Amino acid sequence: MNTRESQLSAFNRLLEIMDDLREKCPWDKKQTFETLRHLTIEETYELTDAIFDRDLEEIKKELGDVLLHIVFYAKLGSEENAFDIADVCNAISDKLVMRHPHIYADVHVDNEEDVKKNWEKLKLKEGNTSVLSGVPKSLPAMIKAMRIQEKAKGVGFDWDNADQVWDKVEEEMNEFQAEVQKDDVQKMEEEFGDVLFSMINYARFKNINPEDALEKTNKKFIYRFQYLEQEVQKDGKQLSDLTLEEMDVYWNRAKIEKQKK
Structure with missing residues (x-):
């Protein structure tokens, strides 16, 4: 693994490249907070795909893409004299220290649940008007439901x-x-x-995790359906010409093939 010095050097290199791109690249020059937003969402989903597949090499690459977006937003912020990457780092560091009084102060916790409950109480003290105010409105509905329930649990509503x-x-x-x-x-x-x-x-x-459970079912369905398509084609048939009972024969064969792997 890299030393802290080499890690900081690598991060500085990325910041310098970002400066160059913003100054010299026609595409990078045109980007705004708004134009990057949908790309950031896409990159985040690509990262979650890599995590779901436990592909460490791909996780590394996707983390780089997400980090680039963070650096890009910080660059945009600095151009508007609103904030820069140091402000971003200091803000999250300050929040982490304040939200972990059991590490940086004299608060005692016995387990993970105590940590979560303290976290929600501290957020309310910071000025949040609702325990649920930290749940992003644009989250997919299933993930949003999970977060709502977890946050309600954090204050004992469960x-x-x-x-x-x-x-x-x-x-x-x-x-x-x-x-x-x-x-x-x-x-x-x-x-x-x-x-x-x-x-x-x-x-x-x-x-x-219901999101993971559903995604596994999605992947399972995709595998079986694509197997069905391929095998039907090998047999010189058209999928649209088959009855549901005939398709089911291929479908069950796909289940057996998957179990062998």
């Missing part, structure tokens, strides 16, 4: 055990089925949202 949560899941399922019988789309949507929210809550109690 179920006592998983059985209670499962009872809630069943209650919401029944309410959803009742609306299905009425065929009211707006009400069905509302109740289906409640079902999903309660299922995410139950997953949390069972230490399951």
Whole structure:
């Protein structure tokens, strides 16, 4: 691993390259906070893909892309005399010190849960008007639900055990089925949202990350469907010409092939 000196040297090199690009590159010259925003989101998702696959080489590359965006935003901030990369680093350092009084002050904690509860209490003292104010509005709905539930738990608003949560899941399922019988789309949507929210809550109690669980199912479906497409083509057939029962033969074969790997 690199020494701290070489790490700082590498970071300084990136800052100097950013200065050059902003001055000399036509594309980099044109970028703003707004134009970079969607690219930053894309880079973040690419990083999460690499993390999900546990591809360390790809994680390294994607972290570089995300770091470039941070440096770019800091450069834009400096051009507006609002902040620079030092201000960004100092701001997060100050926050970390303040949010970890069990490390940098005399607060005692016994476990991870104590740390989380202190974190939320400190955020309220800092001026946040709500425990939930730190949940970004633009988060995907499933991740947002997870964060909402975690933050509510941080101040003690939570179920006592998983059985209670499962009872809630069943209650919401029944309410959803009742609306299905009425065929009211707006009400069905509302109740289906409640079902999903309660299922995410139950997953949390069972230490399951619902986002990861769904992504694994997505990948599984993609693998099986693409296997189906390839095998049908090998057999000289058209997928659109097959019955569902015929497709199911290939689908089950894909499941068997995956288990062998």
